């Protein structure tokens with residue numbers, strides 16, 4: 001479903017930059033070497049939005065394909081681990097996310113982010129926080145570690161909430177329109193901050 005004409009015009013004028021999980025953009029960067037392309041993104045929105053695609057797991061050097069990683073909730077703190085190699089990736093992911101997050105706002109002036117569901121790095125709301133030592137038991141759900149850091153940086157830089165959505169929400173035309181409306185407002189807000 002196309003965007004409302006008025007919103008479309010505002011987006012064409014602004015051409016805001018929006019971050020996106022690289023696998024949604026169509027890059028084959030998932031742990032099993034596949035992508036998770038959302039055709040609507042590529043087909044309908046590349047004319048009006050400048051997408052910045054990135055894969056945090058590849059960027060911290062995990063490679064493709066790679067053993068799966070999981071988020072564990074340990075004494076109230078999140079721990080990102082790759083069980084197969086017994087690597088604790090928490091610090092590496094936090095360091096990368098902090099550095100990249102600052103760059104996304106300062107250099108790219110991102111006005112929103114489209115995240116991949118269920119990922120321990122990129123989930124917006126439904127990342128699985130598992131019981132330490134037990135990958136089957138989910139204690140809680142929440143943002144992935146990369147997302148959490150991006151949202152934290154956004155909250156420090158502006159009182160205005162960074163527009164975010166995941167690909168499930170993006171398929172809903174009402175949520176999608178609202179996402180883009182907020183993106184235009186956030187984009188305009190850069191000039192006043």
Ligand code: SF4
Pocket residue numbers: 021022023024029030031054055056057058116119121122
């Ligand atoms: S969800 Fe995020 S970390 Fe996982 S493959 Fe996609 S971009 Fe990479």
